[in-house]
Amino acid sequence: MMQVMPEKRVNRHHMKSNSASPQEITPEYLAGLLGEVALSRSRRAFSELFKHFAPRLQSFATRQFGNEQTAMDLVQETMTNVWHKAHLFSPDKGSPTTWIFTIARNIRFDILRKNKKNQNDISADELWPVLSEEMSDSDDEFAIDQTILLQEITSYYSQLPDAQRVVIEHIYIEGKSQQEVSDELGIPLGTVKSRTRLALQKLRELITDHD
Amino acid sequence: MIKFHPNEELLVQYVQGNLDSALAVVVGTHIDMCQHCAQQKKDIEDHLSAKAFGAATDFNELSMQTMLDEIMNSSAPAIEVPHKVNKHVVVEGKQFRLPPSLARVSKRLGEWSKVPGSVWRAPLQIDNDSAINLIYMGAGASVPEHTHRSQEATLVLNGTFIDEHDRYHDGDFVFLNADHRHSPQTAEEDCLTLAWLDAPLQFTSGMARLLNPFSSLFFK
């Protein structure tokens, strides 16, 4: 569905983590995979993310806990969040690797806290709201990019995938808020946000290509 | 302009999740107020994540596929109802805006109580064994001279306070080690701070020693 960096795509039929050397996998490529998971629940994109990150998470978690079972729990819980909450990733805020690291950091914190069995102890998302739906609410993040003129949007937005085009039409042409679009189309606010973000990214590419 | 910042070691521990939780709230609040440290925090996150994920374990193919299937067939986690957050705090009729890191834990804020010397405090219970305090000093207030058995961190949320060493304004983060004596006071301006202590205060001036029972009540 998305055309993200096709030249960087490498065939990886094998599940061995070392079959892909890290140089082939750029942050942009990983961000594209996250975008596909957020937009279309792409199992293929998620499998690729999983094969890249799970062995790294396991290595990290084993060093942290020194216990294989707890380490596997951390891998599974982290990647489960990536699967369900990919729409909360924002490339403007950092790389996919950093985002997933902060999710793992939070899960590790909560695992250690649970061992202390004090219900009132502060939780990781009170300290670092990595997976909070409200966190990406800063509207300026989605305010129209000064470098994209409305004129340009109208001439290129027809090239966007349908789902993104509809959102862009509502927001930038009809001037609706993301919440209004969410209500009107009956899709979650997070999805509206990720579609907007991906569409703007795509438009930026289209516009630069034509300059 | 913020003059005093947490050092790099504190920021690294904050990002790793290894800092004392109560101190992490103070550091996080400083980061909310300080663009310089916000950028440093990002750099540290990038650095640590590259380091953490530098090595990969050879994952057993079968268990990998099993986990992958389990994840993709798992149901989405229930949407949590966001708990009520107070974006402001009111003390002595004055209202102060709370930075996001403090607003997120605002339900943990206890009642304000007055302590001698135009000083008010409200505890913020972070976990079973640590709390931090919001300390409000009216204009012309002073906290008796004291030393610490170990460390104290103070973040100025609003206003100015003065001690023997310097003047501290909005956003300044002051970290004092053991054996460091000081007596904070305000001048014409009032001051709201967030204070973390990892051991009870010991007051050193004669008058305050008489008040010592109150010291444990003051900064618990």
Ligand SMILES: [Zn+2]
């Ligand atoms: Zn700073």
